[in-house]
Amino acid sequence: MENKTRRDFLKTLGAGAVAASLPSWIYSCASGKKKPNILFIMSDDHAAHAISCYGSNINQTPHLDRLASEGMLFDNCFCTNGICAPSRASILTGKYNHLNGMLDNKLKFDGEQPTLPKLLKPEGYQTAMIGKWHLKSEPTGFDYYKVVPGQGKYFNPVFQVKDSWPETVEEKGYVTNVITDEAIRFMQTANSEQPFLLMCHHKAPHRPWKPDAKHWEQFKDREIPEPPTLFDNYEGKAEAVKNAEMTLEHHMHPMDTGGLTAPENLKGKDLVRWRYQHYMRNYLACIASIDDNIGRILDFLKKSGLEENTIVVYTSDQGFFLGDHGWFDKRFMYEESLRMPLIIRYPEVVPRGQVNHDLILNVDFAPTFLDFAGVDIPKNIQGESFRKILRGRTPKNWRQSVYYHYYEYPAWHMVDAHYGIRTQRYKLIHYYGYTDEWEFFDLKEDPHEMDNRYNLPEYQDRIRQLKEELYALQTYYKVEKPVSKHIEKSKTSLY
Ligand SMILES: [Ca+2]
Structure with missing residues (x-):
């Protein structure tokens, strides 16, 4: 097929006559309009609390703010397993990791299984993947x-x-x-008569953080505000929390602080403060570059006439601890790690400047995109389409709780295997790998998760009810009963 520029094509469409001769699959049945392009931009370890439209007090992200002001921001979007490869596999398949096989970062993705690009291709979509893949096997479906x-x-x-x-x-x-250059090049050269799915996955801001000179300049002398839980002493929390090897004080490496080693006389809180400042400057400078490049993409879409018919998504594979609870890294089912930023703009459908509080999961992305593309959602996809929510109408039967399951132990940071449930107000976590412990948080009374109330008498009815719901979710999602695997607690520290 002749590869016209998109502008030429739009001009032609403006003339009206050609539309009828184009294949029917590029039109959505309902509107008769061309199916939307899907531009899925995902970064790696970008916590929502390092985005200004999410209320960050540590940095500004004007281009992401612009995207949010023109679309919908989701403040309760969560990953189902808070590390890189498992989250990516869930996004591609719309399924939890026990079904798509990517329980942890060590495994290799089975590229034979159905995925979002494979389901979109027969419907006329051009499919492309640029950037960080991290699933070890050769990408398929693109x-x-x-x-x-x-x-x-x-x-x-x-x-x-x-x-x-x-x-x-x-x-x-x-x-x-x-x-970003490669993503723009793809959109410039894509066949303008077909819609596209472009997955643009940034490597940044993954550890070890290496900003470019331009953005490092912005942060090198900056004093970054400290989070309120920087000196969490884990009192009353699970042994699994106390044993994790991801504290700024004991487990941070000079590679995390730009190759610098803290002065020898610094100890305890002073050392934590020094490391916090040094790693966060690098981390935030990497994010400033992402934000600038989001601006480049948005400008390109506008100039090229793609803005109106392109669903633009910004997310991260999971969150990150920004000194929260004295930690860096992610994995735990705590808020800062569990939450994924999610901003979606699609001018034709999504009302501008909206903030949504519904419980959304990474497994919902694939069915939602399929829904917008007018493709039947396979029955074995576990996520739900939130297309109606994007139109500003939450279905009455939308989920009221989410299920999470982390498996990777022993591994970097030594976070024990755990699963749990989160509702709008409560969170219940069961660590079950080498321990058998529970944590319960009342997020309304204790939004920073500093107070494990699992043993408080006044919460026992609530906890019982949550356990029932948690086990029902495991049945619903076909989770093999995750009884303790009796993994021996690793004696080998990785630090
Ligand atoms: Ca990640």
Whole structure:
């Protein structure tokens, strides 16, 4: 098919006559309009509380704020397993990890299974994946891919490209700029007569944080406000929490602080404060680059006439602890790690400047995009389409609780396996790998999760009810009864 520029195509469409001769699958049945493009932008470890439209007090993200002001911001979107590869697998398949096979970061994704791009392709979508893949097996279902191996590199990154896997080719420059360049190039050269699904996955802001010079300048002398839980002493919390190896005080590496080692005389809180400032400056500078590049993408969409018919999504594979509870990294079912930022703009459908509080999950993304594309959602997809929510109407029977399950132990940061349930107000967590412990938080009374109230008498009825609901969710999602695996507590520290 002739590869016209999109502008030419739009001009042609304006003439009206050609539309009828185009294949029917590029139109949504209901409106007779072309199916929407889906531009899915995902970063790696970008916590919602480092985005100004989410109320960040540590940085400004004007371009993400612009996206939110033109669309809908979700403040209760959660991952189902808070590490990289499992979250990515859930996004691609619309299923929990016990069904898609990616229980942890060590496994290899089974590329034979159905995924979002595979379901969109027969419906006329061009499918592309650019940036961080992290699923080890060769990407499948994409007409085009250009992915960084493993975690990728911040400077002069190498890529694996479709048709020459697993060979690599180097691109000069800073990774966030390069991935954006590649994403724009794809949209410029895509067949303008077909809709596209473009998954643009940034490597940043994953550890070890390496900003480019431009953004480092903005943060190098900045004093970053400390989070209220920086000195959590874990009193009353599970042993699994106390034993995790992700504290700023004891487990942070010089690579996390720009290669700098703290002065020897710094101890205890002074050391934590020094490390917090140094790692956060790097982390936030990496995010400033992402935000600038979001601006580039939004400007491109506007100039190229793609703005109206493109669903633009910004998210991160999970959150991150920004000194919260004295930690860096993620994995725990605590708010800062569990929450994914999620902002969606689609001018035709989504009301501008809305904030939604419904409980959304990463497994909901695939069915929602399929729904917008007019594709039947396979019955075995576990997520729900939130298309109606995006129109501003929450279905009466929308979920009132979410299920979470983390498996990777022993591994980096030594976070015990756990599962749990979160409702709008409460959270119940069961650590079951090497321990058998519960935590319960009342998020209304204790939004920072500092007070484990699992043993308080006044909560016992509530906890009983939540356990019933938790077990019902496990049955509903076909989770094999996760009784304690009696994993021996690892004696080998990774630090
Ligand atoms: Ca991640």
